[in-house]
Amino acid sequence: AQCCPELRRLEVSGCYNISNEAVFDVVSLCPNLEHLDVSGCSKVTCISLTREASIKLSPLHGKQISIRYLDMTDCFVLEDEGLHTIAAHCTQLTHLYLRRCVRLTDEGLRYLMI
Template identity: 25%
Template sequence: MAAMTYVNCSSVPTLFTSSLQFVVTHLPQYITEVESLPSRVKDRLLNLLSKRGLLTDDNISKVIHDRVKVLDLSECDVTDDGLQAITLCKQLRKLDLNAAKENRTSITTRGVQLVAQSCPILQTVYLRRCLNITDDAVISLSQCCRQLMLLNIGGCRQITDASLEALGKHCRMLKSVNFCKTKVTDDGVISLVTGCCKQSLTEIHMNHCIRVTDESVEAVMECCPRISILLFDGCPLITDRSRQALEELSGPQTHMKQVTWTIY
């Protein structure tokens, strides 16, 4: 009797998946046809292209559509021209421009301003280590995107107190903000945590901000009742006074889950 061979059908890619993979591999050849595909197919292509870092200024306008809600460009080499193309995405909720490996210099304030002005319901914006981002970019985001909840501007070395002041003034829903390795001072941190987002803030990353002092830590603990993550290691002006503030101001109702700091 001949032996029976069983095939696990769940491990065999569908024709649709195989076709997508083929198009991704040969994108330049089919870029014109891609532009006319339905949005649900484009969504799958966007996911594959973004994961492989294949979205560029030249092709992004062919793949996106006006109902895109999430766009991850962290692995992709795009410039302000690429950001110009996504301004049609009025329903965009999340934009990830974090520099995945090295610093990113191709994205500037101009590109972020274009997106902020065109995508008013953005809730999550990641700009980690985008070196050419200035306060004007964050000010535009805070003024135009009032639903902003998560913002990462860590490593954006040109950021100053003006960014935190704008966030504190306009972003009532802000929950998490990362401004590590920036030029902010106590004035900026205090403006942020005493602003309209003081009740919503749960997470603050200010590692390696060499100009902040114990006053910033005390202000966070005093003004933000829902804070659960506070990171301020690598801040040389922080002293043991901050540890004391954490002990004194962390009562039985505290939400604190994670704290890191360096005492010099």
């Protein structure tokens, strides 16, 4: 991520060893990132701008993420709180894919409507 600060699109679909900390590094070092595909990255639980949130869900202190397209298909550990973090801080999202995110509930989807 340090070598590509102008990165706008990243697809790491199926890279099951990708962690929240790796996503944190990319999101924080690539402010122009608009397209992120972490589908099949089963260790990813949220998209955040703080290292604390990348390890455990915590507030992002008002920071916004410029991502417009986010695919989290098959991110089996994504739960409602992770979706809440995404909804609150990825406010420019126009495409969000959550296929087979089996831990999400109706409550999590309500965060997207607020």
